[in-house]
Amino acid sequence: MLVLKDAIADHFNHKYNKRPSVDTERPNILFDLYINENECVISLNSSGAALFQRGYRKGTGEAPLNEVVAAGLLYLSGWDKKSTFIDPFCGSGTLPIEAALMANGIPSNISRKNYSFQYSADYDEELWNKIYDAAPRIPKRDLGFKIIGSDTDGDVILKARENVKALPLGKTIEFEVKDFNDFVAPEGGGMLISNPPYGERLADLDVNDLYQNIGNYFKKNLPGYTCWIMSSNLEAFKKIELKPSAKIQVYNGSLSCDFRRYDIFKGSLVEHKYGASGQKREPKRLKKKTEE
8 A cells, every 4th residue: 555655646746746635534535456466456436435334324233234235135135115114123223214215216325425536636516416416305205105113222213213314214214112022013014124133242142032032923923024034143043933935145244144034924834825724726627618
């Protein structure tokens, strides 16, 4: 990095007989340097701070979910943006907020004000303002379904509510201080996506009991819901005692995680497949037409 810095400074000295003045704490123009064996790639960073920093998150809990990871989980789940969405371990609200942005058709970075390209010599401020002002930012009056986040920690729910205030989302999201066992999901089914504790940071948490309770809650309270859980604790997953219909490997930071889908339905699996009688339905046979 020092060699790159010296090269840039020498270039300015050679061309302008003057070294550039740079704020080393908050520079306007950033360069990324990537070295792999004998190859070196130098890139001009047009974003500045990483793009996952949407600009709306003012406060977080102990283990906040990266905004881009949250958006990625929503896309991977296949959520239609037209049905109920719930997260009973919502923390500071990242998953419900990203879901609300998608459902309202509002760009995820609408609240972000600063990018490195705005300091470049060829920055067209008029064009940028035109693009930014044309971006949709008015929430729908009534989505026709609910987006709800809940958590037992009242402090992080307060932070979630503050985060929403930084966005043009109106009253699209409901946040509740509630244990997931007491959470009453809207009737009619929908989508649950959640990122419960893995046991990585909360050593006093009995993760096995937690995941067993999650499985019991799904079976008793969420018929008609598609439930997705992300966790790095593969042993704890077994305590859910439900067969996942899909498994996708994802990363939460440096942690390799599974993102697993559970389809919850009324009654037993046999009844779901074959009806209340429990007998396999025979396919209907078409009668052959006879010639008159």
